[in-house]
Amino acid sequence: MISENQSNRLNFYDYLQQECEKLKSKELWRILRRVESEQSSRIIVEGKSYINFSSNDYLGLACHPALKEAAIKAIEKYGAGSGASRLICGSISIHHKLEERLADFKQTEAALSFSSGYLTAIGAICSLVGKGDIVILDRLAHSCLIDATRLSGAKLVVFRHNDCEHLESVLKRINNGRPANQKVLIVTETVFSMDGDIAPLKQIVELKEKYGSWLMVDEAHATGIYKSGIVNSLGICEAVEVQMGTLGKAVGASGGFICGKKVLIEYLINKARSFIFTTAPPPAASAAALEGINIIDSDEGKVRAGMLLSLIDELKMSLLSADTDVSNIQSAIFPIILGSNEKATKVAKYLMENGIYIPAIRYPTVPKNSARLRITLTANHNPEDVRLLTLSLKSASGI
Secondary structure, three states: OOOHHHHHOOOHHHHHHHHHHHHHHOOOOOOOOOEOOOOOOEEEEOOEEEEEOOOOOOOOOOOOHHHHHHHHHHHHHHOOOOOOEHHHHHOOHHHHHHHHHHHHHHOOOEEEEEOOHHHHHHHHHHHHOOOOOEEEEEOOOOHHHHHHHHHHOOEEEEEOOOOHHHHHHHHHHHHOOOOOOOOEEEEEEOEOOOOOOEOOHHHHHHHHHHOOOEEEEEOOOOOEOOEOOHHHHOOOHHHOOEEEEEOOOOOOOOOEEEEEOHHHHHHHHHHOHHHHOOEOOOHHHHHHHHHHHHHHOOHHHHHHHHHHHHHHHHHHHHHHHOOOOOOOOOOOEEEEEEEOHHHHHHHHHHHHHOOEEOOEEOOOOOOOOOEEEEEEOOOOOOHHHHHHHHHHHHHHOOO
8 A cells, every 4th residue: 555655756667758858948958979980080970971070089989990800819818707806816917017008108207097087087086085175176077076076975175177367366355364284286187178279388387386286187088199198298297196008098998097107106006986996997998098008199180280280270260261260279179169059069969960970969068058060070070071070060060
């Protein structure tokens, strides 16, 4: 017999349906589209071919024969899975080889790999700070960095995007009466994932040193395009306590990593819960990532990066001539901000109908009222692709 209290309670499935309808009414409904081809500049989605301008495979390595061969050999030698967490018996030699190569590539003492970039952020931030500490985030920092800060229990403070004057005012306020044992961690990206611009890292380093803070930099969208990353290209490796990166973008594989001093890596091995309490990455993923790093660090990698940078310049000039403000773009990411969710989804649908694949990016991935197309270029694109994209965007401008 159902009691009166039970009959008045919201049914689980009714609640889910109501929430789904709310998302649909706000043009925030998302679906999974089945990709039936390899990851490249051309993809087949539900039986139709598109030029793909949405991939983070910036150097076109995800389907590189050398990465596939490395993954196959790793499966043949080590099997499909690692069998356990790294601290039990899953710390296979290929994981160690990858980390040694990453440390060499990033010019740091040591490195530690994780199963994903998201788990990397969670493991690092939650290990380094906690209740009573402060994390200062760029307003446009990736959600994994925001979530990690919230999970850590530290106080989250935001500074305006790439605004060092505002960052300094935040640091001054925090330092006024700051306890001696309070940790303050500044977290930013180099290339911002949804805006394509670059953080003023040298100025941020000056501020963190002036006010006695720590700095964590996520190089997810810079590594590979700028060889080992912008931190190294600026010569500030020693000043950045925590370098974070991903193996699933320009590297062409999957996973994430932290690079830094040996003591940092030893600390994370013992403290990072997202490292300790998860099965080690599949050997094939680590082997592919290792090969991806090797290619990036080779003459072929330089050629691929050069091709990509040339295409970036070409698209930038085309968009600027069409009165689209991309003057601050210095990466493979081009945001076309349309504002409303409805307009973004309409333009994305129109482009799909014309053979161009660029899904609409909406809240909560980006702030409200800043829905956009997030165009990404890869080394697998060519000038004709850029020309077709520019023409399609121009014809879609009246929507």
